[in-house]
Amino acid sequence: MFDEKGRDVAAIRLPQWGRVTAAEGPVPWLVVDDCGVPVEPIRRYLADFVAAGNSAGSVRSYGYALLRWWRWLIAIGVVWNKATPAEARDLVLWMKQVTKPRRSPRTVSAATAGTVNPITRKRHLGDQYESRTIRHSNAVVRAFYAFWIEDVCEGPLVNPVQLDRRHRAQRPNARHNPLEPFRPEGRIRYNPKLPKRRPREIPDERWKDVFGGMRSNRDRALLSMGISCAARASELLGVRGVDLDWSDQLVRVIRKGTGAEQWLPASQESFVWLRLYLADLGEPLGPNEPVWWTLPRRDRGDGLRRQPMNYEALRGVFRRVNTLLGTNWTMHDLRHTASLRMARDENLSLRDVQVILGHAHLATTADVYIVEDEAQVVRRVLRHLAEREHRANQPPSPVAVGYDGDDLAILLGGRPS
Known part of the structure; x- marks a missing residue:
């Protein structure tokens, strides 16, 4: 040691x-x-x-x-x-x-x-x-x-956070093929394991309760757009007036991490709520102004001014509705919900879902969102067991003329009579 x-x-x-x-x-x-x-x-x-x-x-x-x-x-x-x-x-x-x-x-x-x-x-x-x-x-x-x-190349001589190489028989990438990418060197020695959790989806009946608990057209527009285009909270909050394509119902976001621009399709309903919200603002929105605004609670001497909505204000929206419903939903649950809905749609390929979510690798999309609904799995297994029991209770089919029933039973894996 x-x-x-x-x-x-x-x-x-x-x-x-x-x-x-x-x-x-x-x-x-x-x-x-x-x-x-x-x-x-x-x-x-x-x-x-x-x-x-x-x-x-x-x-x-x-x-x-x-x-x-x-x-x-x-x-x-x-x-x-x-x-x-x-x-x-x-x-x-x-x-x-x-x-x-x-x-x-x-x-x-x-x-x-x-x-x-x-x-x-x-x-x-x-x-x-x-x-x-x-x-x-x-x-x-x-x-x-x-x-x-x-x-x-100055200062400390050793990295205090080391990789776990205790069970390696040789140094990392010792037999590396130069035509293949390098594999990761290994896990950090004292990293705790992460339990694999399935993404939490807001059921349709719960979604109606959440949406009904919104107090303003701004909040309804924000949630409606989030659950239709599956954008992250930070990506939606960064949308400006020039990032809205009203004719094709598209919204442009700056992807988290990569900083790449991407146009995402949003639902017609979200653009209806967005129009109602912008009408509530009372003044036209500039092309380079943020779309989402809020009002400060305190008057600083020059009246209440609009302020760009930040993540803490968005958390306040969910805090109010969660207190009302006794839940603990978050904005990221909308992204999970939209992603699972798209993944289950037979008209969309997994590649389509990957592009909308902005994942760099298809495996990330498949690993997270290709999950089975537990209730559907249980129903299918119960149906399977019932069909097996039904087949077991059926009388044996008559054997065609010229064949011996015991020989056929042994040949097909059954028991002779």
Whole structure:
């Protein structure tokens, strides 16, 4: 083993040191210390991260993961460029058992944290770190140290987040065919396993309840468009006036991750609700203005002004309807619902579904959305069992003249009489 420190990770408390803050310049988000000074090793890495073409949202997400890592090193008294795999391992152990820090205590959601909603059959978020959060933390820290070790060639000597090669008989890609792509080197050593979950679909009768719980034409237009074109929440919120094709009923989105532009077909109903919503705005929408707007709750002295709708405002829409219905639906459930509907349509190929969803690989679409409805599977199996029982109770068919019944039974796998 690489160390025998034996930390009591359960007793460690992370300090409220530093913060992630928006910044002007090429790097949109920075990690700063208590004095507001950017943490230089993180700043240099994020600058390289931005130059590689990553989005501002990814920069913010990586910043929070690195801020947690820095707080962890401060709590255990280790300098960032002296960290070893022991520190990465203990952070994983700490994240698996600690209660996540919150800015404010839970109120209504305290009774449902970690439980399964009886209507949607989806689990509410709990108070512990999810497996996906731990895996994301490991990936970010590993990429940060890879930058310093491989690209900058200064500072740390070892990457604390290592790959699991204990069961490999040889080094990765030792017999690699130069005509074939390289395989991934292996999984990160302390990554928790992810349970395979099927996408949650909003049934038609539940969809009527959700849509009926919307309080404005804006919310109805947004949900109707989301469930018809299967776009992600961030993609829909980025739509501008010039991105709407009213004649062909198309909406242009900027794909998450790739940044590619794509026109998606939307339903006629969604464009009807969109027209009603735009009429409610009371003034024409500019071609380069965002489509979705909201009003601030507080008057800042110059009256209530329209503000572009952000993700937190969209979450508020679902928070209100979930409180009304006793559910825990999210905007991403609309994407799942639309995708499953398209995948089951015999008039659409799997390739059609892949293009609409913006997946880079067909296998991703097939692995996630080619799923069987459990109720239909049960009905088919029950029908199969009933047919077998019916055939077993049928009298044997008469044997044609010239054939021996016992010989035919043995030949066809039956029992002689």
